[in-house]
Amino acid sequence: MVKISIQGARGSFHDIVARSYFPDETEIIESPTYQQVFEDIKKGTAQYGVVAIENSSYGSFLDNYDLLLKYDSSIAAEVYLHIVHNLIAFPGADIKSITEVYSHPTAMAESHHFLDQHPQIKRIETDDTAGAVRMIKEQNLHHAAAIAPKLTAELYRMHVLSRDIGTNKKNYTRFLIIARDGAPLTDKPNKSSLVIRAKNIPGSLFLCLKCFADEGINLTKIESRPVIGDVWQYYFYLDLEAGIDAPEVQRALKNLGKVVSMERMLGSYEKGKMLES
């Protein structure tokens, strides 16, 4: 039985990602925070964890970048999920009878055009999309609905009252599957993620990127985070379109060693597939 820690409740977007990777014989652990997901892996309570790392509209989940550095877990896989919001209520509910909607503030904001068309519905923020569906079910709130993934309707025996109510249909989130032992879920990694600290000399970030450019390795993402206690110094998180065992990556890393004061490989994995939610 594989134990997978996710942020949020069963039926959430994190759960959809977990099920896509571990379809059989899994136990989902619901963690209230992202930090708890990393803790679950550190303590061995879970073998794997699922954390959102970037949304196509909102940008990076910066706290999770910090957690990748703080904890020793590795990136085992990535998954791209098409985020589709739905209005979930009790079977037989009519939109005209709904007077309250519960959801995470982000899901609420992303569905504002739909909600604006139903001004009688009062918006109440919660910590979690799927948790809102479960709360409505458990408290028997027949006048209420939640904005959540359609998986929640199936899991909690509720009904999709309106499908795909999000304003921006091009809404995607990249998730990472993290693991304690860093064992990749594939033997054909073609992406790698690492964090570096460039030496404190002019042009040092350029020299770091040059190591990869000289080897023809494409970077798909660069993210910077402050070094706490060392004012205006940065960690740079780089995603490479190559597996760590590729000879060009090995050559690049050898040269990189000359221009960084710190580097850590966060994982090498297969380029993620796009899933529907």
Place this chain on the structure above:
Amino acid sequence: MVKISIQGARGSFHDIVARSYFPDETEIIESPTYQQVFEDIKKGTAQYGVVAIENSSYGSFLDNYDLLLKYDSSIAAEVYLHIVHNLIAFPGADIKSITEVYSHPTAMAESHHFLDQHPQIKRIETDDTAGAVRMIKEQNLHHAAAIAPKLTAELYRMHVLSRDIGTNKKNYTRFLIIARDGAPLTDKPNKSSLVIRAKNIPGSLFLCLKCFADEGINLTKIESRPVIGDVWQYYFYLDLEAGIDAPEVQRALKNLGKVVSMERMLGSYEKGKMLES
């Protein structure tokens, strides 16, 4: 009379920055949000605005990067401020008689070691540090204190009960002074900020940075933000250690034009001085 729009109330860190740059004959406009500061400049309600752009521990104020691109205003100057938190209360107050503390969640979090030593004080979050001092004064709350800059004590005739209560003494924020017409506050600019969108080809960000490295221009900051509606594409915000009129910058920009699909100069200004708060 120069009108300056700041986020927050008089006495806030933004106000300290405003006063440092425009010491005489200024009118401070208190804006509830950063977006309102940009709106004030757009509408001409204010000639200048002050916005935080990065903190040495928390990283970038990403919403403000987005606003720099959304609005036509330019960066006229930068200021670095040493962030010092103080416990402000009525004159004559004793720490033992204080049962409530009001402040912005960030100031509260940054003072947690101090607050932990005074468990009798209930923590109540507000939108603004200086606004909390004003509220305590106006409502005559003699049992309460606020965490705020010391300037608030002077402005609202209150008392610094404890000086420098922040946990991390190396706490700095970089502020930008933005202006409608983009007129620099100096005739000797030695820094420039621009936003680019690299062409959608492999290694294009590296090629952009190469334009500056080839001319010996140092980059002090690189920040990425998603392009809305164009999934996994990014705007890159670059800070250069050179004024826009420098010949090497002009050469770099000419080469940059070949590898970007969009570029916009956000401002050229003098490297900011460090202020105490």
